[in-house]
Amino acid sequence: xxxxxxxxxxxxxxxxxxxxxxxxxxxxxxxxxxxxxxxxxxxxxxxxxxxxxxxxxxxxxxxxxxxxxxxxxxxxxxxxxxxxxxxxxxxxxxxxxxxxxxxxxxxxxxxxxxxxxxxxxxxxxxxxxxxxxxxxxxxxxxxxxxxxxxxxxxxxxxxxxxxxxxxxxxxxxxxxxxxxxxxxxxxxxxxxxxxxxxxxxxxxxxxxxxxxxxxxxxxxxxxxxxxxxxxxxxxxxxxxxxxxxxxxxxxxxxxxxxxxxxxxxxxxxxxxxxxxxxxxxxxxxxxxxxxxxxxxxxxxxxxxxxxx
Amino acid sequence: xxxxxxxxxxxxxxxxxxxxxxxxxxxxxxxxxxxxxxxxxxxxxxxxxxxxxxxxxxxxxxxxxxxxxxxxxxxxxxxxxxxxxxxxxxxxxxxxxxxxxxxxxxxxxxxxxxxxxxxxxxxxxxxxxxxxxxxxxxxxxxxxxxxxxxxxxxxxxxxxxxxxxxxxxxxxxxxxxxxxxxxxxxxxxxxxxxxxxxxxxxxxxxxxxxxxxxxxxxxxxxxxxxxxxxxxxxxxxxxxxxxxxxxxxxxxxxxxxxxxxxxxxxxxxxxxxxxxxxxxxxxxx
Numbered sequence: 001x002x003x004x005x006x007x008x009x010x011x012x013x014x015x016x017x018x019x020x021x022x023x024x025x026x027x028x029x030x031x032x033x034x035x036x037x038x039x040x041x042x043x044x045x046x047x048x049x050x051x052x053x054x055x056x057x058x059x060x061x062x063x064x065x066x067x068x069x070x071x072x073x074x075x076x077x078x079x080x081x082x083x084x085x086x087x088x089x090x091x092x093x094x095x096x097x098x099x100x101x102x103x104x105x106x107x108x109x110x111x112x113x114x115x116x117x118x119x120x121x122x123x124x125x126x127x128x129x130x131x132x133x134x135x136x137x138x139x140x141x142x143x144x145x146x147x148x149x150x151x152x153x154x155x156x157x158x159x160x161x162x163x164x165x166x167x168x169x170x171x172x173x174x175x176x177x178x179x180x181x182x183x184x185x186x187x188x189x190x191x192x193x194x195x196x197x198x199x200x201x202x203x204x205x206x207x208x209x210x211x212x213x214x215x216x217x218x219x220x221x222x223x224x225x226x227x228x229x230x231x232x233x234x235x236x237x238x239x240x241x242x243x244x245x246x247x248x249x250x251x252x253x254x255x256x257x258x259x260x261x262x263x264x265x266x267x268x269x270x271x272x273x274x275x276x277x278x279x280x281x282x283x284x285x286x287x288x289x290x291x292x293x294x295x296x297x298x299x300x301x302x303x304x305x306x307x308x
Numbered sequence: 309x310x311x312x313x314x315x316x317x318x319x320x321x322x323x324x325x326x327x328x329x330x331x332x333x334x335x336x337x338x339x340x341x342x343x344x345x346x347x348x349x350x351x352x353x354x355x356x357x358x359x360x361x362x363x364x365x366x367x368x369x370x371x372x373x374x375x376x377x378x379x380x381x382x383x384x385x386x387x388x389x390x391x392x393x394x395x396x397x398x399x400x401x402x403x404x405x406x407x408x409x410x411x412x413x414x415x416x417x418x419x420x421x422x423x424x425x426x427x428x429x430x431x432x433x434x435x436x437x438x439x440x441x442x443x444x445x446x447x448x449x450x451x452x453x454x455x456x457x458x459x460x461x462x463x464x465x466x467x468x469x470x471x472x473x474x475x476x477x478x479x480x481x482x483x484x485x486x487x488x489x490x491x492x493x494x495x496x497x498x499x500x501x502x503x504x505x506x507x508x509x510x511x512x513x514x515x516x517x518x519x520x521x522x523x524x525x526x527x528x529x530x531x532x533x534x535x536x537x538x539x540x541x542x543x544x545x546x547x548x549x550x551x552x553x554x555x556x557x558x559x560x561x562x563x564x565x566x567x568x569x570x571x572x573x574x575x576x577x578x579x580x581x582x583x584x585x586x587x588x589x590x591x592x593x
Contacts, residue, residue, distance in 0.1 A: 016590060052426055056588045071585070076428040077320040085591065087419035089339055100335040104427035106323040148423060 021046035035198030038208035080149035090134030322428030332437025383464035401512035408494025432581030537565035
């Protein structure tokens with residue numbers, strides 16, 4: 001017997017006026033960790049907003065955990081959503097914000113406080129619990145957003161670009177958390193435009209492009225394709241020059257571009273590059289690294305190849 | 309809260325509508341009180357206080373008081389004019405427009421609405437909770453301002469505080485009703501329409517102002533008409549004010565005003581909650 005899909009859409013479409021956000025998507029997402037991979041503007045966020053009841057389908061249907069999602073608030077006991085947008089009540093502290101949000105799940109003040117502290121501990125923000133969110137770094141903001149998604153211990157986590165803006169250590173920890181949650185039996189749908197990120201969490205992916213699901217299944221099949229295209233990484237750091245000097249010693253680094261507070265690197269082997277970058281940060285050799293992002297040019301190239 | 313479903317799985321139910329509203333209120337009140345809008349609100353309600361203090365200083369310095377014909381206007385009457393002309397016809401609608409129309413719009417614009425709409429509560433409870441926060445935030449600023457004006461203005465010309473205190477309580481209740489009714493109407497406009505602020509301003513300072521000066525039934529389609537019926541103060545008499553008085557005199561009995569204000573309040577609040585329940589909010593990327 002096959003397990004019931006956690007998300008099932010049938011001829012699902014979403015239009016924003018004349019613009020198509022998602023086009024005739026029929027898919028069954030199985031339990032476990034699934035990566036939703038596609039370049040910016042592919043329809044990842046639209047699909048995630050539809051599966052979390054933020055948007056109403058223009059056509060077709062979507063069921064989550066066997067239930068309709070639009071106008072069904074009780075299902076949010078079972079779902080946690082980490083949206084992409086960097087938006088908060090900046091004046092509140094992390095603890096206040098989480099406590100207030102989880103109280104909407106019906107928890108008492110005391111229970112909510114305990115749940116908020118637990119969630120902050122999971123995402124390594126215990127020390128920043130009493131600090132205003134407005135004073136958090138980008139990575140901390142990502143993590144507190146993740147905390148609000150897991151605080152009520154949901155069965156399904158929908159994470160929209162959860163690693164965006166995190167430093168390498170934050171990325172590594174978050175990837176580890178996602179894998180742990182998967183092992184604990186939770187289902188996760190994680191979006192990204194970076195194959196390397198998705199690959200480090202799961203081998204099960206959905207490829208999305210121009211509002212359509214291009215392929216679903218094992219990540220390794222497109223892995224080789226990706227490797228043919230250089231991967232671009234943008235590293236914002238306190239000492240970009242020192243960092244660039246270290247990068248030059250790597251044979252997989254194809255090019256380097258120095259900016260005022262950052263280095264843009266093209267690498268042929270992203271796995272090795274990210275592993276070394278994380279080690280560099282941990283050793284402190286490269287000074288402080290604020291943010292690591294990857295433009296999706298490389299993935300765009302792969303998708304163009306796939307749809308040809 | 310949990311129920312057992314027929315398939316054996318435990319179905320959890322979210323907090324009741326009222327509990328959820330109260331919790332959204334808890335979450336929103338601080339944000340509302342410390343928002344940029346509150347600075348604007350403080351300036352708006354500070355103006356009558358400054359004016360009242362000026363009147364009182366002039367009175368203490370022995371300048372001749374306000375007169376209508378040969379009669380000096382007493383402090384309680386000046387206070388009544390403050391309440392009607394400044395608070396009820398200007399400040400309360402302004403607050404209603406600026407806060408009411410933004411209850412959901414602010415969350416959508418700031419893209420924080422996602423956090424509220426992905427919790428196991430009805431979306432209508434989000435609106436009601438934020439509406440309650442609006443009521444408390446505005447009342448906390450407006451009512452002290454009225455008290456300050458009262459203490460500054462009523463003693464002018466020898467008016468006594470003790471005798472006018474019941475009228476002050478009526479005024480405070482009336483302002484509360486005004487905030488509730490305007491807030492509810494503008495909450496619906498904010499939830500339903502795309503450019504709620506413009507529509508709200510047109511209603512409050514176009515439609516209401518014009519229609520209130522035209523004799524006939526149209527004024528019944530305003531909130532000011534029903535609030536006017538509750539004003540406890542006698543207005544001064546002279547040729548100009550007598551004209552206004554004649555316009556103002558066409559008011560229904562107080563109980564009718566109360567019933568209609570309650571209908572407006574509950575009706576528009578329900579409509580607003582219904583709109584939020586059904587409407588899809590697309591966030592800007």
